[in-house]
Structures are given as C-alpha cells and as structure tokens.
Amino acid sequence: MLLTLALAVGIGLVHAQSLQAALQGVTTDGVLAHRQTFDFVVVGGGLAGLTVANRLSELNATVIVIEAGKDDRKDERVYDIYKYGAAFGSDLDWHWPTADGKAIMGGKTLGGSTSINGATWTRAGKEAYDALPRFMGGIQGEGRWAWSRMSDFMKKSETFRAPEEWQAQLGAGYNASYHGSEGPVQARYTAGMYRGAHQAAFTQVISADGVQNISDSAGGVAAGVGWSASSLDGDNRRSSSATAYWTPIEGRTNIAILVGYMATKIETEGSSTIRAKGVSYSGPGGNGTVYAREEVILAAGAIMSPHLLQISGIGPASDLQAAGIASVLDLPGVGRNLQEQTMNTIAWPRAEGYNVSGAGPSNMIAYPNATALFGNSSTVFQEGMTANLSAFAEAAFKNGGAVTAEGALSTLQIQADVIKRGAAVVELFLDGGWPNGGLGINMWTLLPFSRGRVVSSAGAVLPRIEPNFFSASADIQMQAAGVRLARRAFGTQPLRALVRNETMPGPEVSDADEALIPWIEYNFGTVSHPLGTCAMMRREWGGVVDANLTVYGTSNLRVVDASVLPMQVSAHLSATLYGVAENAADIIKEAYEARRSGLGHSLVSRACRSARMLFW
Template sequence: MTVVAECSLLFPMMNPSLLLLGLFLPSLAAGTPVHGVTTSTDGIDGKTYDYVVIGGGLAGLTVAGRLTEDPSVTVLVVEAGADDRNNPEVYDIYEFTVALGGPLDWNFPAEDGRTIAGGRTLGGSSSINGGSWTRGSVAQYDTWTTLLEPSEAEVGWNWEGMLHYMKKSENFMPPTPDQVVKGAESIPAVHGASGPVHSAFSHGMYKGPQQPAFLAAATNASGIVHCKDLSAGQANCVTMTPCSLNYNDNDRRSSSAQSYLTPVENIRTNWVTLTQHLVTRIIWANSTLPLVATGIEFAEYTNTTNGTTRYTAYARKEVIVAAGALRTPAILQLSGVGDADVLGPLNITALLDLKTVGKNLQEQTNNVMEASGTGWAYNGTGPNNAIAFPNLFQLFGNASDSKVAEINASIETWAASQASHAYSAAALETIFRAQANVIIKDKVPLIEYFFVTVGAAPGADVATVNWQLLPFSRGSVQIVSADPFVYPNVHVNYFNVSFDLDVQVAGLKLLREIYKTQPLSDLISSELLPGSAVPDDGEGGSDADWRVWALQNYGSVAHPLGTASMMRRELGGVVDAYLKVYDTQNVRVVDASILPTQLSAHLSSSIYGVAEKAADLIKAAW
C-alpha cells in the first residue's frame, strides 16, 4: 500500500508565477516529440507539456482535441483503459451492452450489490454507451447559472450558451426519406452540421409498428405530446431520437476517440495519449493557497497489472481532470484536495480542505418491464429510437396537486436528511428549491421511458426501461485507501428521499397503463415482467406491491454527476464558472462531475458541450 505523506505531495518549493511560465520545469526532449497513442512511457516520463489531461474519455479527448488545434500547444492525455477502437464491442453500436461488466467497464461497486457502469477504455463511456443523442429542457441548463455567483452569469452556463457548444461538437445527418417513413424527424436548426461527433438515425432503424405504437400509446395514456426533436430543449414529449453513430461509415459508433482523436492522431505531433496508465495523484508546487499544480504522477494499469513504478509528467500551464464523476473526486482526494476528516485517517495531508469534493452525487435509477408480442416481425436491427418523457402532472394525474404540495412542504426536511452528503442543509435547501422549481413550474420530465424492441428475458418481444431522472437523494464518493488502485466507496444513497421511490413507482404504474393502451396493446399478448409479481388490481397494481418489486429489481442508469459541482462555494461548489477548482491556480475539472443537478436527458450530448465550452475557457485564459 502506498501512503501519500505531505512531503510526497509537494514539488520543490518555487515561485508560482515562475512555475506557470515553465522556467523551472523539465523541458521536452529535442527533436520530434512522442505523439499519437502509446502504452509506453518512453519519451513521456519526466517530460513537460503545456496541458496534462487526466482521463481520455468523452470530455478529456474533446478538450485535448480542441487545445491541440494550435500547433504550438502541447498536450498529454493519460487514460487508464486501453485503446479499443478496433474492438467490435466498441465500434459496433449494435453490440451495446456486450461490453458492460467486462474489462472495458469500470463497473464501480455501489451499495445494495448494485454497480455503476463507466467506460474504462479510450473514449470512456462514449465508447460503450447506448449512444442515445438527447438534450434536457431549457430551464435545466438555465438553472446552472442561478447556482453560480451573480458576477459569473456572463460566462454563459445556460441553454443559449450550451446550445452553441453542443452544436459545435455535432455533425448531424437529417433523417433520410426512408427513415422519415419509419418515424424519424428533426429540426436542423438545433443541430450542428460540421462538428466531429456524428449523430444520425441508423441504417437498421426498426420499420415495424412497435416503436410508433409505443409513442402513440404513451400519448393516449397520459397526454404526453409528440415533439419532432429532443435536441430543441423541450424534453417533455414522445419522439424518436438519433444516436451517436456515423451513417456514412456503416453506422460505426462515433465516440470521442473516433471523433476527436482518430482523424488527427498521425498528424498532430503536439498531442500524445498514453493508455493503460492510472494517474495516481496531482503533483503540487506548494502547500499554501492557492495551490499550484506542476504535473501528475502515474503508473501502469492493465487488467493484470497495478504498476509499482511511479512516473511523472509536468504541466507548464494546467492540469485538467476529466476522469468522470466517480474517478475525478478520488484523484482530487488522493492529491490532498478534499475533506480533511476523510483524508487524515488515510495519512493524506489535506493541502486544501475542500469538504464537498465527492459529495452531491446524483445517480438515476431504473426498472425494466417486459412483455411478449402477438407474433410480429422486428423488421430492423436497431438501435432503438422511441423515447417518452412524462412530467410530474402526467405521472401522478389526479394526485398531482398533492404531490406538488408535498414537494413544497418537504424541501427543508429533505435537505436536512441529505446534509451529510452536501455542504450544509441550508445550501442543499437552495439547490432543492431550484430543482423543485423546474419540476413544478417548468414541467420538466421526471421519468424517461426507453422502449426496447427486443426484450432481455426469454420469450420477451418488447421491453421498456423506466428510469427516474431527477432524484432528490444525494450520495458521495470517498476514497478508502491511499492506494490509488483501490476503488473509492460509492454511496449513491438510493431512494433515501421517499419521493424518489414514489416517482419510480408512478413511472411503473403509468408504463403498465401504456402497455394496456392502444395501439401498443394490440401488439402485446401478456406482460412478463413484473407480471404476477405485482398483481394488477384494476388500478395498475398497489403502490405497496410496486415499491417492494421496484426496490428488489432496480439498477443504476450510469449517469452519475455532481461530485465536483460547479456552484458557489457557499452552496458546496468545488469548481467555479471557469471550471477551476477553488483555491487552486491551474487545476480544472471537465466532466460530468461539474454538473450541479441532473438533466432529463442522456448525458453525452451535454457533456460534449461542456467540454467544448471548457476548451474555449482554457484558451481564453492563456
């Protein structure tokens, strides 16, 4: 076990202003620097780059790709996973789910025997996810600004600012006439047409009646309206959604690796990506605030090897942490940035006692309902496209007013109950009121129904994933050892606020009603899951039975965020509007951990926007 003591956290003392000029840092070797993708530390160990990026996932490669557009800028990316771009589990988006739980997945343990998926491979989760390309509602992005300092509003963390950068990342192909016949639609004005990440409907888009029937039944059962395009900022609807795939390249997955790195890796000699190495900590120049990072320490990390040799690389300008919402807080804590009460017992000196590192964790939960069909053909190969997003009023129907009253009356109590996973009860009350406002006033979705044309259970022909989008329960990520190879403790605190389970159950009850509503009911012969495990009493089943079943059969959606939140310090923020870690001079966080609240969306499109915006903020700073 490696014990990180104070002396090992520090680079020899020197003037921070000189550090940032790189006057006391090792220089790059003469001649052509190492570039491209490598597993070897030769030519990297001990060298200096303008920027060092921790994590070669969705955000890390996006930032690196944009920074290295300037040939005078040098960037090192260090990724724990391997380069699996030629693995069909990665490039074949039709094979989604095959990589989950395997060597390409961090498979983070959480409580109750649950795990949370995360891509441990070049491209991160963008290399193994389902690829659904959606955005949240306008009000959800606008809410981020309200949690920042008033003086930071001009930075543009809102819908308008994010839309610009989400479009910048995207190369959208509008649906073909054949896809339009199958139900695909779009609003071209809200998409980018020249970005690196390809999004489109697939060649194998399902032609059968199942997807349109599901959307129509959802509308008939609840009144959810149809919209043409989930990218337009109005998520409370039913629609068909595209995926991050390249239609002109046989539907190959368009991951961050394939989009930002592959086209330039043999051209840009100013960018090197080191794979199969784990960043063990950030190296600091000083122990007084603000902290100045000089670089990183890292070690070999494969499926069979936890390296004992420590290597170093130095950053002339910045260290950018982009390791994801569950790894990023661990890296900060291992580096002495976090709650002193957590770090002290591990013999890690808290150089920066920033207590909310790893707190404010929010993760969505799901259940799956399955049914058998009436003998129809699938007429396609996927991926699936049909999605429905009901709001509180559509979920609870006649009980909506009482649920609104419950939320308004309970915020203070809920905040107090979750305070140990936040900065304070008062801070969390402010955040919860902002969250409640978008739920009640702006009617953003509380549930997503993701319709799957092929079920998971034997004999199932359709399945629908029901997941709760905006939990009030808060959790945390904390390291349990100074050994960087030991996984942190991930405590999601599932359903600790009772309203979250109420939403999960309401979603399941409405979903059962959708299954019994035409035209979908004409295609279904029987409900297989939960079936008789939750008897239908004519009212969709009792809440008590649904609660028992939901708690026994839920899973994590793998959309964790919030563990290095972009908020005012008084609310528990870890980074400011420029994504700089408070009380550091040159460390930024760029990944889902900076999002202060959940979105009613799949995250990838939004995180691309965050990373694109971050790259411009970094460029402007230098």
C-alpha cells in the same frame, strides 16, 4: 535593430519551448513520458478529456492525455453498435461497485463511456441548462452555461445527418436549425431502425396520457415522446470521442496519449493558493510523473475525478486525515452531491404473429414531465415535493451527500423549480425485441433528490461509492409512477393488441404501493449516469469548481467532466457533456491566449529595458 533582435529572440524562445513535444500519438511507454513537461496535462481519455485535448492541440501548445484504459478502437465490442452490452463487466468497463451491492458502469478504454454506451443522442430541455447559472448565484438563463450558449456548444460538437425518407415516414423529425453540420461527432437515426406497429402505437397511447409528441427534441423542448438519434457514423459504426476527436488529429506533433496508465496523484505546490505542477501515474511500465507548464485538467469522470482529488489531499480535510491522507486543500464538497439514476424494466411477450423488424439501438423514448406522469395528482406531488425539500436536504447532509443541510436545500430548490418549469422527470425507453424477444420499457427517474458521495482512503485504487438511493421519498414516488404509466400504456389499445400478458414484474405485483415499491427496491439497477461530485456551484453550498471550472483554492487545476454538473438533466448525458467540454475548451483557450499575450507584453518590456540599457 537591437529591440527587434531582443523581441525575436524572446518570442522565439517562448514558441520553441511551447512547440517542443516530448512524444506524440498513442503510446504505452510510461518511461518515455516520465519527467517530460507539457503545457497541458489531461487526466482521462474519455468524452471530455479527448474533446478538450483536441481543442487545446489547436493552439501553439503541447498536450498529454493520461488514460487508464487501452486503445480499443479496433475491438468490435467498441465500434460495432450491435455488440452493445458485450463490454459490460469486461476489461473495457470500470464496473464500480457501490456500497449497497449495485454497480455503476463506465468505459475503461480510449473514448471512455462513449466507446461502450448505448449511443443515445438526446438533449435536455431549455429549463435545465438555464438553471445552471443559479448554482453559482447567477440569474436564470444568463451566462455561458445557460441554454443560449450551451446549445451553440452542443451544436459545435456534432454533424447531424437528416433522416432518410423512410425514417421520416416512420416519424423521425429534423429541424436543421437545432443541429450542427461541421462537428466531430456523427449523429443520425439508426440505419437499422426498428420497424413495426408498436412505435406508432406507443406514441399514440402515451400522447393520450399527456406526453406531447415532439418531432425533434433538440431545440430546447424535450419533455415529450418521439424518435431519438444515436451517435453513429454513416456506416452505422459508433462515433465515440476517440473516433470523433482523436482519430482525425492523431498525426499532430504536439499531442500524445499515454494509455494503460492510471493517474495516482496530482502533484501540487504552494499553500495559500495551490498550484498543480504535474500528475503521477502507474502502469505496466512502472511509475512516472509528467509536468504541466500551464494547467492540469481532470476529466476522469464523476467517480474517478473526486477520487484523484481526494487521494492527492484535496477534499474534506477531516475526512481525508481520518482516511490516512494528508490534507493539502480543505475543500469539503469534493466527492459529495453524487447523483445516480435508478432503473426498472417492465416486459411483455409479443402477441402471436406480431413481428419486429430492424435492429437497434432502440430510438423511441418518452419523457413525461410531472404533469403527465401524475395526471390529476400532479399538484399533490409537487406540493409534497416542495414541502419535503428540507427533509431531503437534511437526509443528504446526514448521509454525507452534502456539506451542509442549508446548502443542499438551496440546490434542491433549484431542481424543484426546474421540475415546476416542465422538465421531464422520468424516461420511458421503448425496447423492441428485448427482453427475451418481446417488448419492454426501461424506466428510470431522471431528476432524483437523493444525494450520495464518493469516499477515498490512502492506498485505495478505487473509492467507496455511497449513492444513498431512495433516501428522498420523491424518488420512489416518481419511480413507482413511471412503472404505472408504462403499464397503463401497454394496457391501452392499440398497443395492448401487440403483446401478451406482462411478465415483469407480472400480474402478481399490483400497482399498489405496498406491492410495487418493494419490487422496485429489490429489482432496480443503476443507469450509469453518475454526476455532481465536483460540482460547479457556490463553494459554501458544497461547490468544488467555479464557473470557469477551476478548483476553488487552486490557480491552474480544472475539472471538465460529468462531475461538474450540479444536478441531473432530463436526457442521456453524452450530447450535454460534449457541450460542457466544448465550452470548457473555449474557456481554457481564452485563458491561455490571455497569458501568452501577457507574457509577450512582459518580453517586450524586458526587451525595451535591455535596449535602453544598451543605448545608454
């Protein structure tokens, strides 16, 4: 009886403490949140943050999310996919400037970039995911980050709508075994779907150039050409992480989102092993701090997560001290290994009498691998790529993009092997009706070898971003080859008959390196797919988190966002990152349940001891 009573009281106290939510729902009241304690504190209400927060709220645990942006779900710039681009440069966009005069866009709103991006829903090939374990010293294709597990987590995130008959007739493919049917994110082929002869003509000519036609690229073979889906619901409205992972659960009493407040510091304690005890924030209601019983989870993205770590004293000690920041944990890889893709647009006016019907987003994409991109010269490119890896690694180290040249070389060798295994190296995104009502190709390099960094200083609201674009010669070679392939495609019948003469870059810029490369370097823009700055890889190579996404040297601080990917994948990032976040959520839930089980065992032991003392 006494033992039962002791157990009931002990376990009851644990559950009561865990279920006590300081606040719930979306709030702008930073004062109310101040000094409140939650089991989990999540920084960033974007793709990864809301996914993880949703899954953790399924537990007997309390969760708070801190989001710098507002709740803009009712803003037409967010929910209306046909307003794509209206948010760029606005209050909904971080619009981070880079050191070289470019800018990287990112959603500063609930849902993060999933609330303002192009909604393209693609996965990379199996070879990219299978390489991830190697960055941790594992074996190709083994472990929970390899394709066999990641594909399950990606499917867990989605409900995929099969193409309608008219869409299938246009070429939109579907293999039910590749897709999820019960996940939060809604994915489908666009209801308006551009129609006309140019998609079929593009597929025909690009296939003749060695790019295989793939009806559904979600099954692990992605280097090819075909129709791509979008993250849109049945009403053709954007299915963002906010609408997919937050809207259905916002009535839960154990989860809250504080919007309009920027995290300013991770509060830590300890010396040999650092424990994150909470997060401080600032916003219109002033400053405050929330505390974490269990874990702090950074999900602020590849720019802001390393920035927050650095301004909290976690990063390269010598750099932080030089920037006026007291070092808490010397972790040299924080902010390094930045990878961003570079894009050029090639454009042709439509031929007289050729009309394009339908509406966006565009859904026809070609993903050539090195063999298709370089044709007979592919062996020369790959041999040159391999021979120059040491030079690329040395450049990354000298530019601040790597902790050591030796570590960078190890990671670049893995990337080179992924390319040799057939991964796509550029993307040719076919646009109907743009630019200027014509047809166009947005072309970017998918797997750049250049490495940059994110650098913070004391008191800075935003970090300095140094991408070091084209510091590896292979990147400009792939970029130039991608432009040439696009031009070759539009110069080939039947596609040639649908357009007039090229206007961008125009006939005055030839395919010769001496003409094309300067045009590329002057006119390129960023794709806004930054990643790698808190990489999941070996610490001595410049890694920041381990395979469980725990920051090295800490006990309860994790990073879950694009920054943990050690290299780019040959796809748009959203589908992959939902898989990362679902995977991470499982890891965190397993750890939480193990701790709860251990606590329960401890309570039983204490109760037994108390019972024995009373009995004696």
